[in-house]
Amino acid sequence: MSRITCIAIFCAILTVQAKFPNDPKACKYGDGECIVKFINDLVSKKSATGDRDINLVQIDPLPVAKLQLKQGEDSPVNIDLTFTDNKLVGLSTMTYTKVKGFGKNLAQKHELLWNIKKISVLGPYTISGKVLILPISGNGVSNMTMVNAEAKTTFIGKPIEKNGETYMDVTNFKLYLNPERIYYHFTNLFNGDKALGDNMNAFLNDNWEAIFGEVKLSLESAFGEVYHAIIRNVFTKYPYDKYFID
Ligand SMILES: *[C@@H]1O[C@H](CO)[C@@H](O)[C@H](O)[C@H]1NC(C)=O
Numbered sequence: 245m246s247r248i249t250c251i252a253i254f255c256a257i258l259t260v261q262a263k264f265p266n267d268p269k270a271c272k273y274g275d276g277e278c279i280v281k282f283i284n285d286l287v288s289k290k291s292a293t294g295d296r297d298i299n300l301v302q303i304d305p306l307p308v309a310k311l312q313l314k315q316g317e318d319s320p321v322n323i324d325l326t327f328t329d330n331k332l333v334g335l336s337t338m339t340y341t342k343v344k345g346f347g348k349n350l351a352q353k354h355e356l357l358w359n360i361k362k363i364s365v366l367g368p369y370t371i372s373g374k375v376l377i378l379p380i381s382g383n384g385v386s387n388m389t390m391v392n393a394e395a396k397t398t399f400i401g402k403p404i405e406k407n408g409e410t411y412m413d414v415t416n417f418k419l420y421l422n423p424e425r426i427y428y429h430f431t432n433l434f435n436g437d438k439a440l441g442d443n444m445n446a447f448l449n450d451n452w453e454a455i456f457g458e459v460k461l462s463l464e465s466a467f468g469e470v471y472h473a474i475i476r477n478v479f480t481k482y483p484y485d486k487y488f489i490d
Contacts (some may be wrong), residue, residue, distance in 0.1 A: 264486045265297040273488045274347035283340045283356075287301045291336035299481040301474060304336040308470060311365065313462045315373070321458035323373035323380065330367030332470070334389075337361035350401035350412045364389040369430065376451060380444060384432025392424035397471060401484075409483035414476040419468030421460070426452045450459050 248413050271278035285296065289304075294302040313325040338360045345354030370383040398414040428448040433441035448455065456463075479487070 264482060265295070269439070270487060270489050272490070274345070276343045276346075277291045279343045279346055280340045280446055283343070287336060287338050287340075297481075301477065303474065304332075304334065306332040306335055307471070308365075311466050311470075313459055313464060313466060315459060315474050319458050320376050321374075321455055323368065323371060323375060323459075325371045325373075327365055327367060327369050327386070330369075332341045333366055334360065334363040336385075337363070345401075345433060346488065347381075348488075349373075350410070351403055353398060353400055355396065355398045357394075360390070360393050360395060362391050364388060371433075373375070373429065375444075375448065375455060378444070378447065380433065382430055382433035382435075382441070384430060384436075386431065387427070389427045390421070390423040390425075391427070394422045396420040397475075399472070399475075406483075410485070412479045412484040413481060414472060417468055417472040417475075419464045419471055420466050421467065423456070426456055428452065 253374040256373065269282075286300065290300060291304040292302060294300050308327065308330045311330060313323065315321050315323050336408055338358050341355060342357040343355070345352055365386070365388040366413075367385060367388040368383070372381045392450040396419070398418045398456075399414045402413040402415045403409045404413045429445055430441070433444050
């Protein structure tokens with residue numbers, strides 16, 4: 245089994261009670277097409293700034309304090325990989341294509357289909373363990389980049405009563421990722437031994453697909469936690485019925 249921990253840093257939550265913003269305009273309950281446009285509009289206009297009106301943090305770049313991938317000994321990719329104080333770069337290249345749910349009854353399954361052109365995890369890392377029988381160790385700076393990924397996120401809404409109003413908590417969050425390619429680059433592997441490091445980087449890239457197959461679930465949960473925190477935060481701002489119109 246693999247264990248994942250991941251903590252993302254977010255901006256302070258604004259508590260000033262305001263009305264749901266007019267730009268972009270709220271959609272009707274369950275109007276998937278409108279919601280897709282709404283989210284794509286937010287991504288294209290607010291990625292670099294966030295949007296305090298709906299508790300949306302800046303998502304590109306997105307600081308991530310810690311992201312950990314731990315694969316057990318039963319996996320051919322038995323690694324302990326930790327990214328500390330990294331940046332996720334590229335969330336602004338997301339495009340949403342289909343949305344289900346978000347009806348009047350929030351306590352249901354909600355589903356978002358999207359794709360992303362390019363997302364990079366950049367910053368300091370430490371790694372130790374074994375990758376497909378080869379030992380690996382190092383600490384330095386890394387770039388893990390995923391290209392043209394198809395993605396799906398699902399969650400269950402849970403009603404939370406607060407001051408006589410119903411808010412939506414975002415629970416049972418799941419993320420599925422299917423990238424066309426992943427590129428890895430780790431500096432300073434094997435205490436800076438250049439030949440070993442170059443070989444290992446080449447090996448990781450040549451075998452990216454087999455490695456991804458092994459770490460898929462851990463990666464999906466680690467990224468999923470980051471995404472979960474962002475969307476959960478958005479729905480803490482207003483009671484659920486303020487996000488939609490009748
Ligand atoms: C990270 O790697 C990707 C893929 O090789 C590359 O396109 C990108 O420029 C790199 N980013 C940085 C900051 O080096």
